[in-house]
Amino acid sequence: MGKIDKKSSALLRCRSLLVLILQVGLILCSLVCAWLLRFEFQVPDPGLLRTAAFVLVIVRLAVMPFFNLMHGWWRYTGISDAVDVLKATLTGSFAFLVIVRYGLGLEAFPLSIYVLEGLITLTLLTGIRVLSRLLAESVRADSASKRLLLVGAGHAAQMIIRETQGVETGYSVIGCVDDDPLKKGLRVLGVPVLGTVETLPRAVLEQRIDEVLIAIPSATQIQMCRLVETCKQAGAPFRTVPEMAELIAGQVTLQQAREVSLADLLGRNPVHLDLESVREHIRDRVVMVTGAAGSIGSELCRQIRIYKPKLLVCLDRNETGIFHLQNQLEQGGEDQRKVFCVADFCNPERMRKIFQAYGVEIVFHAAAYKHVPVMEANVEEAVGNNVFGVLGLLNVAQDSNCSAFVMISSDKAVNPTNVMGCTKRVGELLLAAWPGERLRCVSVRFGNVLGSNGSVIPLFQEQIRKNQPITITHPEMTRFFMTVAEAVSLVLQAFAIGRNGDILVLDMGEPVRVAELAKTLVRLSGKSNPEFKFIGLRPGEKLFEELFYPDERVWTSACEKISCTESGRPAWPALKRGLDELYAATSLGKRSSILARLKEIVPQFTYENCDPDPNAGKMPFRPLPGNALHDVPPLADMPGAPYGAWRMNPLPGPASGGPGD
Secondary structure: OHHHHHHHHHHHHHHHHHHHHHHHHHHHHHHHHHHHHHOOOOOOOHHHHHHHHHHHHHHHHHHHHHHOOOOOOHHHOOHHHHHHHHHHHHHHHHHHHHHHHHHOOOOOOOHHHHHHHHHHHHHHHHHHHHHHHHHHHHHHHOOOOEEEEEEOOOHHHHHHHHHHHHOOOOEEEEEEEOOOHHHOOOEEOOEEEEEOHHHHHHHHHHOOOOEEEEOOOOOOHHHHHHHHHHHHHHOOOEEEOOOHHHOOOOOOOHHHOEOOOHHHHHOOOOOOOOHHHHHHHHOOOEEEEEOOOOHHHHHHHHHHHHHOOOEEEEEEOOHHHHHHHHHHHHOOOOOOEEEEEEOOOOOHHHHHHHHHHHOOOEEEEOOOOOOHHHHHOOHHHHHHHHHHHHHHHHHHHHHOOOOEEEEEOOHHHOOOOOHHHHHHHHHHHHHHHOOOOOOEEEEEEOOEEOOOOOOOHHHHHHHHHOOOOEEEOOOOOEEOEEOHHHHHHHHHHHHHHOOOOOEEEEOOOOOEEHHHHHHHHHHHHOOOOOOEEEOOOOOOOOOOOOOOOOOOEEEEOOOOOEEEEEOOOOOHHHHHHHHHHHHHHHHHOOHHHHHHHHHHHOOOOOOOOOOOOOOHHHOOOOOOOOOOOOOOOOHHHOOOOOOOOOOOOOOOOOOOOOOOO
């Protein structure tokens, strides 16, 4: 190791010496050329020339270190280096004039040579650096570097080109293509614009391109789909830079380039948010996220911490999920306090202790049972978790003087055909009718998020990876999709603008055919001739989802991608009576009775064999105590099995995440 260090030091000294000798030679050459030009290639008074040359070399070498011009890394020369050469030349020329004319009194030295020598020195010192960089880049371009073609000739492309020219990245940008036909023939930092995007396949073939990089961070969903199709036609591997929201300080680097994902093709439309209003509501407050280990809950935790809460309480019954979330959040190195609780939100006593211990002020309720076919076979669990669990948590939040309660709802709550969707609708009604004055209750309704635990996408990806048939329920089935980051950003915005009892609906864009979604995933994976198998609708599924009820009045909110809905709010006493009956039916565990009670609360609920239970009116009924307007007393005061604690032996497994398939 010592020998290597000695060799490196020797090479560095040798390099510095060569740089010194070369620059001295260029300075002397400049003076001689200026002298010859002044005297028409004659050399009168060689003694004066020698004296001036000695002084000039000393002055130049004394000035140059102050402008960092003694290093030899000229292959990285840029505009800043040219500016430094200009400054050093002007400073040296002025010092040379003062010393020769006034210090040494050599008034015979021609004034024109001071100017000529300075101009020639500036030209030679700058030129040698530019030439070194050109030679280094030509050598690198002819080496093993991958030949890169950029789609886009804007700001992002300039950053990528500058990076490949400045350091050894293993890539050499050969050219750009851009949708603007006026840019054809132009050069971006020396890299030619070869034509429009339509000419990309030909450019890949003619220029022997190894990889294509889509350098358009602001590309919309439609643009990305077109660009991906064009890249696939070209037959070269391709990647993309993240969208602008993912980039830090607008800096685009090759390290940030990644494979094109489904999110790029479905969710790159920009979202304009009022971040300050969200910050004002969250900063220095104690915020709890239930279902924190799920896809929606974990993203909520990641985004909430940006707004500097006083304390972030991450709660989930999934111990492994909480463990992974804790590792993710603690890698960021932020100073904010975070607490990770393994608990079931349906356990009111446990929740009450957590609320009191940490002083919870805001609740984002993302925990829910959400898998439609599973909940069709487990009706009691769906009702207990998604209805009475929410009711119990509302009670705890009310008694703990929380200021806001936000529930993640689902588009399946609209005209539900399954138990999961119906229970989410009951949750919406609960928050809309909640009589507590201090607690601001808001529901946020949206569809599927890409890659969530309940989404069909991970299933498709697994089947593609294993070369299995891709199972689709129906060729005409459509769903609303959005990225998890966009969904959570809008949830936070909805929390900031929502009024008490509001049901806010996120703009999901146009519905997407699930079959087309599967084909897109296949194209992205590079597979060919996949087998698609249509298996029919599963229990509780419908061909398309809806975002609004026909009788709901819809108006735009302060955020363009959030709508507010209003329909007839149920009176709390009437809703409470329906919940009493639902609780009694759930206690008996008879499916038909539970479904009948759900339909009484949500008349739009339709399900197989939805005829009313013939014994519905004769069933034993034991209403829960409470006669005040609030009509739901504190859980600690309720005898027997209160709301939110109705099941004695909860089934294992996580109850986290957001809406999904």
